[in-house]
Amino acid sequence: MADDVSSARHSEHAKRPLVALIGNPNTGKTTVFNALSGSRARVGNYPGITVERRSADLRFPALKTDEEGAPTAAELLDLPGTYSLAARSKEERIAIAATLGIEGCERPDLVVLVADAGQLVRNMYLALQLIELEVPLIIALNMIDEVASPPDAEELTACLGVPCVATSARGGEGIEQLRALIQSNLTAPPHGSVNVSYDAALLSGTIPVVEALPAAWRRDADEARTELGRNRALALWALSSVDAGHQDAEEDFPPDLRRACLACFEEFGSGDDLDDAIITARYRWLDERIGPLAQGAEAKPDDTVPISDRVDRVLLHPVWGFAIFIGIMLLVFQSLFTWADPAIGWVEAAFGWLGDALKANMAEGIVRDLLTEGVVGGVGNVVVFLPQILLLFLLLGLLEDSGYMARAAYLMDRIMNALGLHGRAFVPMLSGCACAIPAIMATRTMERERDRLLTMLVIPLMTCSARLPVYTLIIAALFPPTHLFGFVPVQGLLMMAMYVIATATTLLAAAVLGRTVVKGRRMPLLLELPPYRMPTLKVVMGQMVSRGSVFLKEAGTVILAFTIILWALLSFPKVDTGSAAASSQAAITAPAANTAPPAIAASTAIAAKAPDRQPLPTSGYVPDDPNPDTSAGAITQSYGGRLGKAIEPLIAPLGFDWKIGVGLIGAFAAREVFVSTLGLVYGIDGDVDESSAPLRTKIQQAKTPDGRPVYSPLVGLSLMIFFAFACQCMSTLAVVKRETKGYKWPAFMFVYMTTLAWVASFIVYQGGRLLGFS
């Protein structure tokens, strides 16, 4: 029954007309989308790739009865920005496939082109292509408020044969007219008409290509108004989408069509000559017909443009430009460290309270432990990232929407290019110093998948704040607070060295991975510097909320699952101390309550924490039985403890014993859990954090069976290097899995980082021993 209802609803849903929004980047397309839909967008992904698919309900006002056939609602789809229908990136390819209704995309019933009124000629290039392909089209001439004497929508309509409406989505002008225009044109979709005079030789050359068009792409003769026109336009589109040298990029292009295109290139000379013939013919038409309409817009360059120019004179200045850039980056970076902190504290307190409340009200047992430590801890682990994610996306959204992000990429391109990275990779990489999770999500500001992937793979090498508690513990325990040359503090120097080493490794890894593992051509930079605009809060907030919810839904489930698995690993099997029931009960629950799981819950949050922050009272549980041996015994007996012993041979060459091994396993939940897990292994009760003296003393006093100290400064160094490079953060892996749509890249990331960590620690430890350190 329920199934019937949902499938009925589904088919009703499927019958709703589809309206797609297309347009060049920076034309306010998303603002139009938000203004039209009003409600929140549904954000998903296109199948198989990481391009966001945003859609929303588009509602129409009820019409009079004589127009009963008119639809009352439609689905509105926001496509990635594209300059042309010849794809240069996967994102553009999606926009094109969704517009034309090919490659498995549903064909839209109506396409709305959002054009920048101040860039009319260039924007109409896309309109021209769409009209040639007989795509049902209407045009929203947007940003009309920025142009001194805007082009006339009616003249444009006369010129192209498709309905046009002037809008200013930011101020809400023209939106209702656009909505009405969409509604009235859905039933009888308008096809424009343009007549570009292409070279005769070009047209005859396209005939074999037309013949090679797949049957599914051709339209039935009765449907196409001029079948020849549309098919020829498809052939021209195919000719500029196929490239002789890049078969892998076009793997799903119909092979026959591809062959026909390549043959056409040979006949015509080369692909370049074909491009020249096609594009210059179109621009001749555009300059002739559209150029006069745009004169008012483009001949008034002393209005909006010079304001941007004046701002650029400062923001792109060799000295001031960089000073301001560094200032802005510091602000973003600092906000992740400190501004998100109170919110993180609230989240932690709330989940700590929830765990305690459950504990107080439930009978003791595995179910209670699972709920309080596994589930509540796991959900807490997920939610605790939200403050940083939301804050970062708010700030990045403001930078992007104002036009500054393009300038930042322009300023940094020289450096980033030398490393094989995109100019826009800078901001996500810097954010990685606070926490890799929001940083990896921030790579979405890059359009190309290759650039995103490369940036994502190296971000976790940056020194995130979760490493600080570990560094602090090791440095404080193993290195004396002495001064080098009488004034340079050794401890501070070590901490700084860890940052320098990590940053250098990140950049080096980018250079290496970009030339080896991450496939895809490096494309020449082509960056538009849009005029500065006041960011629209609605767009920025909408993006922030939708990305936050995507994180909760998709990465959150993985993080939750792993938290529960780790909790089980470190809590089972329960040790049976065998004696009096009451005391044994206390002994059993003590480790569970006090072990890694609460620590996991609490300390993943430290991802954002300043190093001096106090540990969190998440567990709030002081064991009744303070016998350290019992607690230490429990974790030793657990699967986690056994695993620690099992991996000892593997980590012995790095100078680590099995107890460190258990710590490393716990640290997979989150790095800072290492500290509390070590605390457990050494049987220290109560909250353990990096500054707790008992743990430090234990570490200093720990001896191997033959009486040597377990921890020497050399072991400490090796351990810090291991933490610097190893991929010990399941949340990072979960987010990478989410962002890359598969297990391949997170698996690669885990392997490459852990291998790097092992080799680096091996070199440090064994090299140090060869040099006579112990």
Add this chain to the structure above:
Amino acid sequence: MNLADADIGAAVTVRCVGGERSFRRRLLELGVVPGVSITVRQVAPLGDPLELRIRGCSLSIRKNEAAFIEVDPS
């Protein structure tokens, strides 16, 4: 003369566009077609890339690619 050698601030006219196919096609599609007027507005503080002004719009490309755009003084 190519665009990378053009004086900053001086308008030049595009004669022909060269370079890797998908990149040059995109430049053409953005309106960098023969006969159009183009100005190098400035060079980024670190020496690369260039900021171009064409058809009232600011585009940034690297010197490497600018060297493939042949221009005439106008």
